[in-house]
Amino acid sequence: MTETYDKLISNSDFTRCLGEMVLAVGRLEGVLVDFLNEKGVQVGEKIPLGGLIKKLESSGNLTDTVSYHLHFLLSQRNYFIHRITRLMHGYEIENSEMESFRNRVQSLREETELFASMFMKTQTTKNTEQGAPADR
DSSP states (O other), X not given: OHHHHHHHHHOHHHHHHHHHHHXXXXXXXXXXXXXXXXXXXXXXXXXXXXXXXXXXXXXTOOOHHHHHHHHHHHHHHXXXXXXXXXXXXXXXXXXXXXXXXXXXXXXXXXHHHHHHHHHHHHHHHHHHHTTSOSOO
């Protein structure tokens, strides 16, 4: 497992993209908490992304399509955060695979930012209609 970790951590493009993805997921979590609070749904301060998705589903605030995509984002995030080095134990990573991992993480960040923007736009529209400041 050490060899896999060493290759991943020493690839500055991969680690930069991974850091950006982690920040984007944190932003999405914050946006979802705000969205749920505005809908009158109480959420704990430390509820993770999976719990936020469940709250959105149980409160009727998600379409099936958005739910599917959020679950996909969650599973991809979990793969890169919790499992990648463990799953690759004893596996020799090649340079082409490093590029593939970087591209997957970068795509995940972009998709995460898209969904954060969608939920923020919903909040902005609501706030603007009520005459409140549109930007928080």
